[in-house]
Amino acid sequence: MLTKPLLVGLHLVFAIIGIDAFLWLLGEYAAKVENIRRKYIAALIGVGGLSLSWIFGGYYYVVYYGSLVKPSIKSGLAPWAHSIVMETKEHVFLFLIPMAITALFLVKLKDPALRKQAMYLSATIAGLALFIGLMGFIISAAARWAVV
Amino acid sequence: MDNKKLVHASSISAVVVIAFVAIVTIASEELPAFKGWLKSFTGHHWVTKGVASVLLYLILLQLLSRTKKAVETKDVQKAIMVLVAASFLGTLAVLAYYTWHFISA
Numbered sequence: 001m002l003t004k005p006l007l008v009g010l011h012l013v014f015a016i017i018g019i020d021a022f023l024w025l026l027g028e029y030a031a032k033v034e035n036i037r038r039k040y041i042a043a044l045i046g047v048g049g050l051s052l053s054w055i056f057g058g059y060y061y062v063v064y065y066g067s068l069v070k071p072s073i074k075s076g077l078a079p080w081a082h083s084i085v086m087e088t089k090e091h092v093f094l095f096l097i098p099m100a101i102t103a104l105f106l107v108k109l110k111d112p113a114l115r116k117q118a119m120y121l122s123a124t125i126a127g128l129a130l131f132i133g134l135m136g137f138i139i140s141a142a143a144r145w146a147v148v
Numbered sequence: 149m150d151n152k153k154l155v156h157a158s159s160i161s162a163v164v165v166i167a168f169v170a171i172v173t174i175a176s177e178e179l180p181a182f183k184g185w186l187k188s189f190t191g192h193h194w195v196t197k198g199v200a201s202v203l204l205y206l207i208l209l210q211l212l213s214r215t216k217k218a219v220e221t222k223d224v225q226k227a228i229m230v231l232v233a234a235s236f237l238g239t240l241a242v243l244a245y246y247t248w249h250f251i252s253a
Binding site: 079083097 | 232
């Protein structure tokens, strides 16, 4: 049971690192920075952060959430927090990793004609990850309310 | 390897993964036997979807990045924008489906 909050914490910390890294990458493109190395480091941290968040969150979801948290949310005041929000969150997360790896590959292209597309992709990854974070907050709130 | 070809291949592979996850997710909710079949591989339907999406992405990336057809900048631009649009549509499809599923239950 001690590992449960730790896993949620690691899931959150690595998600924040991933989001920050893609916002950093977006800033590099917005500022028209030509240094590929810095952009590559930002994208690499982003891919690493989101991947680790997926692994820790996934382990927590499979091992603990279904048996300990899901039943209390479903019998609480906001069963939709699982049925709509969690179901959406767990599946949309699967979109993020291939998108993040694409952004990492894109950094290596020096073509200025791709700057706008790189900005859209970086912003979408960060935005989608923030939306997933918001869904995580709703699920946590629903779990807390369910046990009050 | 040609970096433009790699980015183009990765974008298309990611679009296919998004479509795959959205379709398999909705199909597995509508067809309990299919959800059970997914679960039989790893013990959890979501883990199977995750493993399958990673494998699908890697296989498509390998296949598409080895095509002989030259990839121009406009092809990469288009592929990235399709990926951005697919991520919005995929999210909307999954969210709309689970909202409808909850309301109609």
